[in-house]
Every structure is written in C-alpha cells, then in structure tokens.
Amino acid sequence: MSYVFDVDGEVVWSPALRIGKLFMDMAGTLAADAGTDLAAAGFTMNASDYYYVDPVALGGFVRTLLAGSVVTNPVYKELARGFLVACLVLLERTGVVLEPADEAQRDLFDARAELARLM
Numbered sequence: 741m742s743y744v745f746d747v748d749g750e751v752v753w754s755p756a757l758r759i760g761k762l763f764m765d766m767a768g769t770l771a772a773d774a775g776t777d778l779a780a781a782g783f784t785m786n787a788s789d790y791y792y793v794d795p796v797a798l799g800g801f802v803r804t805l806l807a808g809s810v811v812t813n814p815v816y817k818e819l820a821r822g823f824l825v826a827c828l829v830l831l832e833r834t835g836v837v838l839e840p841a842d843e844a845q846r847d848l849f850d851a852r853a854e855l856a857r858l859m
Contacts, residue, residue: 744790752833766823795834802827811844828852
C-alpha cells in the first residue's frame with residue numbers, strides 16, 4: 741500500500757503509507773504554522789491516501805516557508821528539512837524549479853538531487 745501524489749493525472753510520487761502519512765502530517769503542521777491550510781498549500785485530498793498536488797500553490801507555500809522561521813531557526817530548519825527537500829523534488833517533477841534565495845537555503849536545494857533518486 742502507498743500514498744499517491746497526483747498532478748494532472750500523473751503520479752509524481754508514491755511513497756509507502758507510513759512515509760506518505762508522515763509527509764502529510766508535516767504538511768498540515770507547517771501549513772498551520774504558516775497560517776494556511778492544506779488546500780492553500782497545494783494539497784487536496786481525494787482519498788485518505790491520495791492527494792492532488794497544485795504545483796503553483798505548493799511553490800508558493802514552499803517559498804513562504806523558506807522566507808520564514810523554518811530557515812532562520814536552526815532547530816526548526818532541521819526538523820522541517822526532509823519535508824522541504826521532498827517538496828522541492830515534487831516541484832521539480834512538475835516543472836516548477838525554485839532556486840535558493842540566499843546561502844541559508846543552499847543546503848536544502850543541494851539535497852534535492854540526492855533525494856530525488858530515492859523518491
């Protein structure tokens with residue numbers, strides 16, 4: 741069993757259930773911390789383990805996170821790191837490629853290619 745992340749009928753990621761659940765739990769927590777909800781962050785539930793991804797909304801959500809305390813607080817950054825890098829991979833797979841705004845973000849973007857191989 742696995743989660744499905746779909747963009748316009750194309751599966752861009754299909755992690756195992758536990759990984760998908762953790763990813764979406766983190767998405768919900770980080771969205772709430774940013775003052776938004778999952779839909780505005782780019783994730784719309786089709787079923788408990790199936791999400792439609794809106795690349796434009798997800799790109800905006802990731803930019804918001806990167807501009808906030810997720811990157812400036814070292815503990816928060818490390819806790820959110822895997823989520824952010826996975827989002828960068830999802831965005832790249834949908835044709836949305838973000839670039840780091842500064843050196844504080846560089847390591848997240850550098851990790852994108854390695855994680856993409858594993859996803």
